[in-house]
Amino acid sequence: xxxxxxxxxxxxxxxxxxxxxxxxxxxxxxxxxxxxxxxxxxxxxxxxxxxxxxxxxxxxxxxxxxxxxxxxxxxxxxxxxxxxxxxxxxxxxxxxxxxxxxxxxxxxxxxxxxxxxxxxxxxxxxxxxxxxxxxxxxxxxxxxxxxxxxxxxxxxxxxxxxxxxxxxxxxxxxxxxxxxxxxxxxxxxxxxxxxxxxxxxxxxxxxxxxxxxxxxxxxxxxxxxxxxxxxxxxxxxxxxxxxxxxxxxxxxxxxxxxxxxxxxxxxxxxxxxxxxxxxxxx
Numbered sequence: 084x085x086x087x088x089x090x091x092x093x094x095x096x097x098x099x100x101x102x103x104x105x106x107x108x109x110x111x112x113x114x115x116x117x118x119x120x121x122x123x124x125x126x127x128x129x130x131x132x133x134x135x136x137x138x139x140x141x142x143x144x145x146x147x148x149x150x151x152x153x154x155x156x157x158x159x160x161x162x163x164x165x166x167x168x169x170x171x172x173x174x175x176x177x178x179x180x181x182x183x184x185x186x187x188x189x190x191x192x193x194x195x196x197x198x199x200x201x202x203x204x205x206x207x208x209x210x211x212x213x214x215x216x217x218x219x220x221x222x223x224x225x226x227x228x229x230x231x232x233x234x235x236x237x238x239x240x241x242x243x244x245x246x247x248x249x250x251x252x253x254x255x256x257x258x259x260x261x262x263x264x265x266x267x268x269x270x271x272x273x274x275x276x277x278x279x280x281x282x283x284x285x286x287x288x289x290x291x292x293x294x295x296x297x298x299x300x301x302x303x304x305x306x307x308x309x310x311x312x313x314x315x316x317x318x319x320x321x322x323x324x325x326x327x328x329x330x331x332x333x334x335x336x337x338x339x340x341x342x343x344x345x346x347x348x349x350x351x352x353x354x355x356x357x358x359x360x361x362x363x364x365x
Contacts, residue, residue: 103216107274109313119243124181128158130290132272154276162268192287203286211280306352
């Protein structure tokens with residue numbers, strides 16, 4: 084039995100790691116959608132976390148916990164810089180601005196020799212095991228569940244439903260939106276760092292438009308009523324290519340089709356229910 088389990092883990096180690104990493108990415112986009120912000124910059128934040136962690140591991144003697152902390156801090160700082168000029172944007176305008184961020188970041192990486200250019204970085208130490216990846220995913224999920232059930236979660240839900248009414252009731256829209264963007268960036272950076280140290284290789288093309296669409300599809304398929312919706316969407320879309328290997332070259336087409344179907348026939352996703360909140364009326 085133990086030998087069979089070891090063989091299974093060795094054969095599917097990439098898929099198992101991807102399930103955890105994509106789960107973190109799903110939670111990262113949930114953080115912004117929870118306040119009604121359609122930010123598609125998670126791919127760029129993931130890439131920043133991946134490259135910061137990889138370069139630190141390859142060229143410094145920092146401990147891995149310190150590397151992970153800096154990999155989360157760098158995209159969080161980037162989110163603060165991006166959030167200031169884009170905080171007045173919403174809807175499709177914010178989506179376009181953040182997609183442009185992904186492409187700018189990807190092109191910057193391609194042109195940067197210190198980051199390996201178009202060839203990317205290889206030989207990254209494999210420090211991210213299943214226990215670390217899924218421990219981080221469990222901690223992030225628990226944290227978002229607690230926030231969602233709290234008074235902060237009620238304020239976020241009010242912003243998502245009606246910004247004008249939320250502002251009139253005294254909710255600081257700018258502070259909540261900025262906090263959601265920073266939290267989203269930190270989670271995406273953590274996902275990027277763990278992915279880099281699980282696969283041992285990263286390249287600029289992993290963090291462009293395709294990745295942004297894939298991350299969005301996690302939330303659209305699973306639903307944004309609770310953190311568990313995007314997690315379900317991420318699990319399905321991560322396993323789908325394994326189940327449909329002949330269609331692996333059309334992954335972006337499949338993701339796009341799923342988005343269209345979800346919008347038309349499942350506007351609230353596979354898990355549409357919302358979590359009860361502290362102080363909420365029955």
